[in-house]
Amino acid sequence: MIPTEIKGFLFDLDGVLVDTAVFHFQAWRRLANSLGFDFTEKENEQLKGVSRVRSLQLILQWAGVEKSEAEQEELASQKNTWYLELVHQMKKGDTLPGAEEFLQRSRDLGYLIALGSASKNARLILEKTGILSYFDAIIDGNEVSKSKPDPEVFLKGAEALGLSPQQCLVFEDAQAGIDAALAGGMRAIGIGDLAHLHGGLTVVESLREVLL
Ligand code: G6P
Numbered sequence: 001m002i003p004t005e006i007k008g009f010l011f012d013l014d015g016v017l018v019d020t021a022v023f024h025f026q027a028w029r030r031l032a033n034s035l036g037f038d039f040t041e042k043e044n045e046q047l048k049g050v051s052r053v054r055s056l057q058l059i060l061q062w063a064g065v066e067k068s069e070a071e072q073e074e075l076a077s078q079k080n081t082w083y084l085e086l087v088h089q090m091k092k093g094d095t096l097p098g099a100e101e102f103l104q105r106s107r108d109l110g111y112l113i114a115l116g117s118a119s120k121n122a123r124l125i126l127e128k129t130g131i132l133s134y135f136d137a138i139i140d141g142n143e144v145s146k147s148k149p150d151p152e153v154f155l156k157g158a159e160a161l162g163l164s165p166q167q168c169l170v171f172e173d174a175q176a177g178i179d180a181a182l183a184g185g186m187r188a189i190g191i192g193d194l195a196h197l198h199g200g201l202t203v204v205e206s207l208r209e210v211l212l
C-alpha cells in the first residue's frame, strides 16, 4: 500500500494520533458560549489544522463580533487554559485507534517519523500520551509562521528528516492539512470522514486501516 519511494512519514497530531480535536472543539465552544454565541460542528471542520489565533478570528467572524488585538490575545489564552484542563487529564495510551501500533511498526520497518502540527501544545501532548520517543523530528506551532494550508510545517518536517517532499507521506485529518501536503509536493492519506476530505486521496477511518 505504501509506495517504495516513501522513506518517511509526517503526522499531524490532533485528530490523527490523539483525540484532541474534540478537546479543541469543546474549548472553543466554551469560549463562544461565554461570549453569547455558538458555532456548529460543520463550521468546526474549518478550524482543524488552523492556528489558535486564526481559529479565534474565524469564530468571531462567524458571529459578526469584532475584538481588538489585545482582547483577541486574552480570549485565545482563555481558550488555551480550558483546552489544557482537558489535555492534563490525558495519560499514557490515550491515542487514537491503531496510532501507537502504527508508529511502532513504522519504526521497526525503518521509516523516519516527524510531527507536523500547528499546535503549540504538541510536545506536552506527545509526552503525556507516551509517544514522544517515536519521533525523529518535531515541527509544531512554535516553529512555523504560516498556518496550514501553507506547506511550511511539512516542508520543515521533510527537511528535518533529510528527505525530499516526494519521499514523504503525510497523515492528516484536516482539509487544510491535506492541502498543505499537496502544496508541498507530498502525498497524503486522509484520516477520518471522506465527506470532509477532498483531493483525490485515500481516506481511512483511522491508522488501524493503513497496512504497512
Ligand atoms: C492543530 C489543531 C487546531 C489548533 C491548532 C493550534 O492544528 O487542529 O484545531 O487550533 O493545532 O493548537 P494550539 O494547541 O497551539 O492551540
Ligand code: MG
Residues within 6 Å of the ligand: 012, 013, 014, 015, 016, 021, 048, 049, 172, 173, 174, 177
Ligand atoms: Mg488535525
